[in-house]
Structures are given as structure tokens and as C-alpha cells.
Amino acid sequence: MSDEKNQIPTFDDxxxxxxxxxxxxxxxxVLxxxxxNELTGAELFFKCENFQKAGAFKVRGACNAVFGLDAEKAAIGVATHSSGNHALSLSYAAGQRGIPVTVVMPHTAPQAKKDAVEGYGGRIxxxxxxxxxxxxxxxEVVAESGADFVHPYNDPRVIAGQATCSLELLDQVPGLDAVIAPIGGGGMISGTCLTLSNKAPGVKIYAAEPLNADDAARSLKAGHIIADDAPNTVADGLKVPLKELTWHFVSNYVSDIFTATEEEIIEAMKLTWKRMKIVIEPSSAVPLAAILKNPEVFRGKRVGVIITGGNVDLDALPWN
Amino acid sequence: MSDEKNQIPTFDDxxxxxxxxxxxxxxxxVLxxxxxNELTGAELFFKCENFQKAGAFKVRGACNAVFGLDAEKAAIGVATHSSGNHALSLSYAAGQRGIPVTVVMPHTAPQAKKDAVEGYGGRIxxxxxxxxxxxxxxxEVVAESGADFVHPYNDPRVIAGQATCSLELLDQVPGLDAVIAPIGGGGMISGTCLTLSNKAPGVKIYAAEPLNADDAARSLKAGHIIADDAPNTVADGLKVPLKELTWHFVSNYVSDIFTATEEEIIEAMKLTWKRMKIVIEPSSAVPLAAILKNPEVFRGKRVGVIITGGNVDLDALPWN
Incomplete structure (x- = not known):
């Protein structure tokens, strides 16, 4: 990783x-x-990145990295590893610029995500x-191709890109008391911290993660990064551990990290589909599960809830 | 049915x-x-009544009927029969006004719809x-209770209410060439005809229905109402036949009625969930199925597509 990829991104970025x-x-x-609202006693504002290009917020960071490359680097192309949505997003971004992209992906990733990567022209x-x-x-892939590595979250270009989501949210919803987002590697949360700490430092920042992959909550408590290898959760976007850059933001700006069981996540996902009529992926349901589980924290508050994505294999829904 | 319930509604209504x-x-x-768009070669504008109160457009007609009652009639309450969404919608409307409501419903109706009617305080x-x-x-129900009958579609108050949907659509999307909506009893289509024939007479009006319940298409061809008893289709909102009021609008203003097979409907429904990340019910997918099947009619056109509702039993999806 070059020096500039170790830099903490700034609000100018x-x-x-x-x-x-x-x-x-x-x-x-924002829906x-x-x-x-009546169920939780809070005023919830759902920022719907499931409607985002490529079906997830990750296209923000991917586009920022891809369109920030100079012509020479762009021609060689980009590569990444990802549990799914970053792979789709980087493929979409590279396709928009017309440059090569390779993604390393677990063979267990949902077929819908693999198909979509290839649909955008990505090589898996x-x-x-x-x-x-x-x-x-x-x-191996990078050594062989010389492609520019766009890490799914531990990359200042990616974090600055994800930070544009809460920049929009602040513009769309005045007077927020708190924002809550899922946490996996911490890219979305880091971007949220970067924007809010500069533009709205009074807004509390919460994260939510599966109890089965609660490394971020344990990290925050311990005061240093704890990384688990291969945790198992239905929220497949949230299995990855924090890294240096995202730890910087999480440790400095996140008020608390809540956890939810697999059942609670699936219940919140189904409730969202049923009541809001939107397709969201399991990872996106973790914040609502956390709010339902900790009503005293959110009651009477205006809360931004980041719906991170909507890429679901409709043939393998978790409640079937 | 009283005389005023036989009146053709006007644009003033x-x-x-x-x-x-x-x-x-x-x-x-409108999404x-x-x-x-690339798949169909048309510009499609989806009017998302799946996000409507009670999850369907039918709340428009139900609210117009319920809030138009004088105090005396309102106190006695309202009643209806419905394959689902009108039942929910009338229950919602009656609940908003605080008056009694009884709905007659087939015992085969989706459990999700029965639960929702009771959730709004309706008696089934x-x-x-x-x-x-x-x-x-x-x-029997009406004879016993004296409730005001709000027919799901063959009621001028209901048709005038449904007509507000395309009134909004015209305001939201300039320059439409055509509008397409599902047709069951014809309430939504009649409202669409009423608005467009007055406000935008150049816009073509198409309807779409299941091949398994193609009574409206056969009626249009025959020049008189053909009613089938108990057709079977996954699009459970579209099983009912045309009646006098809706036949008036269909026979005078609808350019064509397209049909789609069960497989085509389910495919279009799944495609909408997957690509647009919205939960729509099978009936709402029939227009897209028709567009995909008849691309030459819609190619190069700006087409309003009415997504009529999103009330689906998530535990019994048609592709599982």
C-alpha cells in the first residue's frame, strides 16, 4: 500500500x-x-442506498477511486476483493470509465452478486x-496484473466517497439527532464520521452489527482492532474486520455499537419489506434491529438510518 | 344501488x-x-402506489367514499366485498374517520391481507x-347492518378517487405518450380514462390483464361485458369482472388490452423486485409483462406504468 493510501481523508476530499x-x-x-415510527417511538429517516446504482452505497467510494485515477493508471485497470457489493460497485465504476477490473470473491458469495459483477463486465x-x-x-492477482488496488473500505478514496451519502442526508433531513449505519469493515461508518464531525458535530453516530460478527463492538470496547476469521452471519456484507483507517474513525467518533442476533436481523428485514415495500439486503436491516432492541436510546429522536443496499438473491430468502 | 351510485363520475368529481x-x-x-428502459426501448415511469397508504391505490377511492359520507350515514358505517386491497383500503379509510366497517372476503385471500384488514379495525x-x-x-351483511356499500370499483365515488392517481402522474411526468395499468374490475383504468380524457386526451390508455382472467380483453373485443366466475391467477387482485360504470370507460377510452401468462407475470414481478428494489404484488407486474411482450407498441414512447400495490404474503412468494 502506497503512502497516500495510508492518509486519513479530509472533509475537502x-x-x-x-x-x-x-x-x-x-x-x-429518504423514506x-x-x-x-409508531413502533419505535423515534422519527426514522431511511436513506435508501438500495436504490443506488449497482444496488448499494459502495458505488460512491468505487466511483471516487476509479474516476480519480490518472489516465495511465486507469488504462492498467483496478482490482479488489469483496464479499459482494464492493465488487459490483467497482465493476460498475470501471465499466463507466471503460477500464479493466478484476475481483476476488469467496465462492460462497450469492449467485446474484456474481452474475451482476459479470453483467457489468468484471472478471471474477x-x-x-x-x-x-x-x-x-x-x-497473486495484483502481482500478475499490476492493477490499482481499490480496497473495499481501508482506502481514503473509498471512505471519502462513502462520506457523500451522509452529506446528502444532512441536506435532505434537517435537525437530525443521530445517524445509525451497519458496520462491517467500517467504510460507511467512517465516511459518516468524516462528514458529520465536520458538518454536524452534534449528531450522534451509532453502528450496528450482527452478534455473530461482533468484532467491531469488541474492538471499540477493547480499544484496539480485534479481527475474526470467517464469521458466519446472514448479513454477508458485514463479515470483514476493521482496518487502520476505519479504526481511526470508529475509535474517535462512534458513540456505541449495537449487536443483533440472526433472528432479529431477519425479522427487521422482513418488517421493512412488508411495511416499507422496499427490497433491502440483510446487512441493511441490522440498524433497525438495533433500534427495535434498544428503544430507550432512540425514543423521541430524529434518526437517520442508512439502508446500505438491496442486492438479495430472491431465490434464497433467509425466511424461507 | 341508489341512483347516484349509477352516475358516471365527472372530472369535477x-x-x-x-x-x-x-x-x-x-x-x-414516480421511479x-x-x-x-434499455430492456424495453421505452421510457418507463413507474407510479408507485405500492408506497401508498394501506399498500395500494385503492385507498384513494375508499377515502373519497368514506369522507364524502354525511355524518348520519357515516355513523352507521360502510361495508364491501373485495379480493383484498379494497378491503384493506376501506378499513384504513373507515379507521381514519372512526366509523365501523365490514368486509366480505374469500377465505382463500392471502393471510397478509386478512391480518392487515383486522389490523386497521375491519370486521371480516x-x-x-x-x-x-x-x-x-x-x-346478507348489508341487509343486517344497513351499512353503506362501497363497491370496490363500480361506484362513482371510487372511480373519482382512483382518478387522482393519474392526476398526480400528469403533474409529475410531462409529455407522456401512453399510460398502462392492470385491469380487473376496471376501477383504476376507469379513473385513468376519466382524468386523461379531460386533462390529456392525446395520451393513449392501455390495460393489461392475466391471460387466465382475460374477461376484459374479450369484453372489449365482443363489445359487451363478459364475466367469468372464479378465474384462477397469481394476480389475485385482477379476478373480478367489469361492471356497468367501468365498462363505460373501458369501452370508450381504452386503446387495447394486453394479456400475459402466469409465467410472464411472475418473471416481470421478480425482475421489478430485483432491478428496482421495490416490493410489488403480482397484479402490479402485469403491465410490465405486457410491455416486454409487445415491445413494438411501446418502443421510443414515454409510458406511465401504474404500480397498483405492494401487498404480498412474503411467506408464499410465487417463485418459491
Missing amino acids: VLEAHERIKPYIHRTP TSRFL VECEPSTTSREAVFA | VLEAHERIKPYIHRTP TSRFL VECEPSTTSREAVFA
Whole structure:
């Protein structure tokens, strides 16, 4: 990793990213549900990145990285490893710029995500579903192709891109008391911290993760990164561990990290589909599960809830 | 049925309905999908009544009927028979006004719809899944309670209410060439005809129905109403036959009625969930199925597509 990839991104990077990626992404809508407000006692504002290009917020960071490359680097192409949505997003971004892209992906990833990567023109190299295998296979791919590594979250370009999501949210919903987002590797949360700490430092930042992959919650408590190898959860976007850059933001700006069981996640996912009529993936349901489980934290508050994506294998729904 | 319930509604009724129901309904968003535009060669504008109160457009007509009652009639309450969404919607409307409501419903209706009716405070009386049984059981209910009958579609108040949907659509999307909606009893299509023939007479009006319940298409061809008893289709909102009022609009203003097979409907439904990330019910997928099947009719056109509702039993999806 070059020095510039170790730099903490700044709020100026976010504003630059915002302009750079505008032509390639949607300004996604914010939806509300009277039913869920009454159920939780909070005012919830769902930022719907499931309606984003490629079906997830990750296209923000991917586009910022791809469109920030100089012509020479771009021609060689980009590569990444990802449990799914970053792979789709980087493939989409590379396709928009017309440059090559290779993604290393666990062979257990949902077929819908593999199909979508290939649909955008991405090349897939499969690995085992563990962090260790993923990183080993990926090192080979980069050595062989010379492609620019766009890490799914531990990359300042990616974090600055994800930060544009809460920049829009602040513009769309005045007077927020808190924002809650799922946490896996921490890219979305880090972007949220970057924007809010600069633009709205009074807004509390919460994260939510599966109890089965609660490494971020344990990290926050311990005061240093704890990384698990291959945790198992229905929220397949949230299996990866924190890294240096995202740990910087999580440790400095996140008020608390809540956990939810597999059952609670699936229940919150189904409730969202049923009541809001939107297709969201399991990872996106973890914040609502956390709010339902900890009503005293959110009651009476105006809460931004990041719906991170909607890429679901409709033939393998978790409640069937 | 009293004389005033045989009156063809006018455009003034639509404008009145629009003001009357505003506090109780959503102005639903119009969504687009680049993927579906490329697939069909048309520009499709999806009017998302799946996001409507009670999960379907039918709340428009129900609210117009309920809030148009004088105090004396309102106190006695309302009643209806419905294959589902009108039952939910009338229950919602009656609940908003705080008056009693009874619905006659086939015992085969999706459990999700029965639960929702009761959730809104409606009383359910079950019948067999045929038009004959439904009408017989309903006659008993009305005789016993004296409730005001709000027919699911053959009622001028209901048609004027449904007509507010395309009133919004015209405001949201300039320059439409055509609008397409599902047709069952013809309430939505009649409302669409009423609005468009007055406000935008150049816009073509198409309907789409299941091949398994193609009575409207056969009626249009024959020049008179053909009614089938108990057709079987996954699009459970579209099983009912045309009646005098809706036949008036269909026979005068609808350019063509397209049909789609069960497989084509399910495929279009799944495609919408997957690509647009919205939960729509099978009936709502029939127009897209028709567009995919008849691309030459829609190619190069700006087409409004009415997504009529999103009330689906998530435990019994048609592709599982």
C-alpha cells in the first residue's frame, strides 16, 4: 500500500468526491414509515442506498477511486476483493470509465452478486470464504496484473466517497439527532464520521452489527482492532474486520455499537419489506434491529438510518 | 344501488376527490430504471402506489367514499366485498374517520391481507372464492347492518378517487405518450380514462390483464361485458369482472388490452423486485409483462406504468 493510501481523508476530499462522482450515482431518496415510527417511538429517516446504482452505497467510494485515477493508471485497470457489493460497485465504476477490473470473491458469495459483477463486465477470481484466503489470492492477482488496488473500505478514496451519502442526508433531513449505519469493515461508518464531525458535530453516530460478527463492538470496547476469521452471519456484507483507517474513525467518533442476533436481523428485514415495500439486503436491516432492541436510546429522536443496499438473491430468502 | 351510485363520475368529481383525500393519502413517487428502459426501448415511469397508504391505490377511492359520507350515514358505517386491497383500503379509510366497517372476503385471500384488514379495525366475513358466493354473502351483511356499500370499483365515488392517481402522474411526468395499468374490475383504468380524457386526451390508455382472467380483453373485443366466475391467477387482485360504470370507460377510452401468462407475470414481478428494489404484488407486474411482450407498441414512447400495490404474503412468494 502506497503512502497516500495510508492518509486519513479530509472533509475537502469529501467535497471533491461529491463533485467527481455526481454524474455516475443517484442522489437516493429518504423514506419514512409512520408504522415504524409508531413502533419505535423515534422519527426514522431511511436513506435508501438500495436504490443506488449497482444496488448499494459502495458505488460512491468505487466511483471516487476509479474516476480519480490518472489516465495511465486507469488504462492498467483496478482490482479488489469483496464479499459482494464492493465488487459490483467497482465493476460498475470501471465499466463507466471503460477500464479493466478484476475481483476476488469467496465462492460462497450469492449467485446474484456474481452474475451482476459479470453483467457489468468484471472478471471474477474465486477464493475461500476467509479473510486469510481472500488476501492471499488477491496478492497473486495484483502481482500478475499490476492493477490499482481499490480496497473495499481501508482506502481514503473509498471512505471519502462513502462520506457523500451522509452529506446528502444532512441536506435532505434537517435537525437530525443521530445517524445509525451497519458496520462491517467500517467504510460507511467512517465516511459518516468524516462528514458529520465536520458538518454536524452534534449528531450522534451509532453502528450496528450482527452478534455473530461482533468484532467491531469488541474492538471499540477493547480499544484496539480485534479481527475474526470467517464469521458466519446472514448479513454477508458485514463479515470483514476493521482496518487502520476505519479504526481511526470508529475509535474517535462512534458513540456505541449495537449487536443483533440472526433472528432479529431477519425479522427487521422482513418488517421493512412488508411495511416499507422496499427490497433491502440483510446487512441493511441490522440498524433497525438495533433500534427495535434498544428503544430507550432512540425514543423521541430524529434518526437517520442508512439502508446500505438491496442486492438479495430472491431465490434464497433467509425466511424461507 | 341508489341512483347516484349509477352516475358516471365527472372530472369535477375528480378535482373534489383530490382535495378531499389529500390529508389521508400519499402523493406517491414516480421511479425510473435505466435497466428496464434499455430492456424495453421505452421510457418507463413507474407510479408507485405500492408506497401508498394501506399498500395500494385503492385507498384513494375508499377515502373519497368514506369522507364524502354525511355524518348520519357515516355513523352507521360502510361495508364491501373485495379480493383484498379494497378491503384493506376501506378499513384504513373507515379507521381514519372512526366509523365501523365490514368486509366480505374469500377465505382463500392471502393471510397478509386478512391480518392487515383486522389490523386497521375491519370486521371480516368470509365467503367462497367466486363472484356468486361473494355477492350472496354480501347481500346478507348489508341487509343486517344497513351499512353503506362501497363497491370496490363500480361506484362513482371510487372511480373519482382512483382518478387522482393519474392526476398526480400528469403533474409529475410531462409529455407522456401512453399510460398502462392492470385491469380487473376496471376501477383504476376507469379513473385513468376519466382524468386523461379531460386533462390529456392525446395520451393513449392501455390495460393489461392475466391471460387466465382475460374477461376484459374479450369484453372489449365482443363489445359487451363478459364475466367469468372464479378465474384462477397469481394476480389475485385482477379476478373480478367489469361492471356497468367501468365498462363505460373501458369501452370508450381504452386503446387495447394486453394479456400475459402466469409465467410472464411472475418473471416481470421478480425482475421489478430485483432491478428496482421495490416490493410489488403480482397484479402490479402485469403491465410490465405486457410491455416486454409487445415491445413494438411501446418502443421510443414515454409510458406511465401504474404500480397498483405492494401487498404480498412474503411467506408464499410465487417463485418459491
